[in-house]
Amino acid sequence: MPLQPDDLARITATTLAHYDRNAQEFRERTWDHDVQQNIDALLRHIVVAPPFSILDFGCGPGRDLIAFSRLGHRPTGVEGSPALAQMAREASGCPVLHQDFLALDLPPESFDGIFANASLFHVPAQELPRVLRQLWASLKPGGVLFSSNPRGEGQEGWRGERYGSWHDLPAWRAHMQAAGFTELEHYYRPEGLPREEQPWLASVWRRTTPVA
Numbered sequence: 001m002p003l004q005p006d007d008l009a010r011i012t013a014t015t016l017a018h019y020d021r022n023a024q025e026f027r028e029r030t031w032d033h034d035v036q037q038n039i040d041a042l043l044r045h046i047v048v049a050p051p052f053s054i055l056d057f058g059c060g061p062g063r064d065l066i067a068f069s070r071l072g073h074r075p076t077g078v079e080g081s082p083a084l085a086q087m088a089r090e091a092s093g094c095p096v097l098h099q100d101f102l103a104l105d106l107p108p109e110s111f112d113g114i115f116a117n118a119s120l121f122h123v124p125a126q127e128l129p130r131v132l133r134q135l136w137a138s139l140k141p142g143g144v145l146f147s148s149n150p151r152g153e154g155q156e157g158w159r160g161e162r163y164g165s166w167h168d169l170p171a172w173r174a175h176m177q178a179a180g181f182t183e184l185e186h187y188y189r190p191e192g193l194p195r196e197e198q199p200w201l202a203s204v205w206r207r208t209t210p211v212a
């Protein structure tokens with residue numbers, strides 16, 4: 001059965017309330033994670049001259065905003081949790097938009113790259129086509145989107161107080177291509193481990209085909 005508006009509202013409210021209540025713990029648990037491989041994967045595919053305008057989609061407490069700033073780029077965050085958004089502003093000094101992923105209001109054709117690290121899996125599968133089209137529209141022509149999501153086989157639902165969707169590579173490709181993106185590369189993380197010990201699917205995409 002399709003999720004109804006009340007279901008989507010509950011998914012958003014419950015998931016964001018979890019992040020708000022646990023904002024400090026989440027920061028302490030994730031701040032030292034090494035995502036340089038993912039940052040490099042986004043940046044190497046952007047073809048315009050730097051500095052790049054980058055949207056950190058689901059920026060959390062601001063770790064990657066700081067990383068992009070230190071590299072000389074111009075990052076903007078978007079975050080659904082008010083507590084994490086405020087942490088990100090204070091830590092990075094960057095602009096951070098407080099927006100629900102299911103109610104985005106992003107400026108059109110404004111970003112050279114989008115960094116969606118461990119964030120898009122919170123979008124219910126039925127809403128993903130719309131959200132991806134909105135991200136497509138916020139990229140400049142030829143812009144690049146990086147995503148990293150916990151991989152799975154199409155499962156969707158609650159894990160504790162957080163809602164998520166787990167896609168395999170063919171399903172993720174289908175979503176991205178339908179939204180007007182062309183694949184540039186994909187890999188699994190953490191690097192250097194057997195595939196069964198790599199729960200994250202990372203992929204990089206270019207805005208190409210106009211969305212109908």
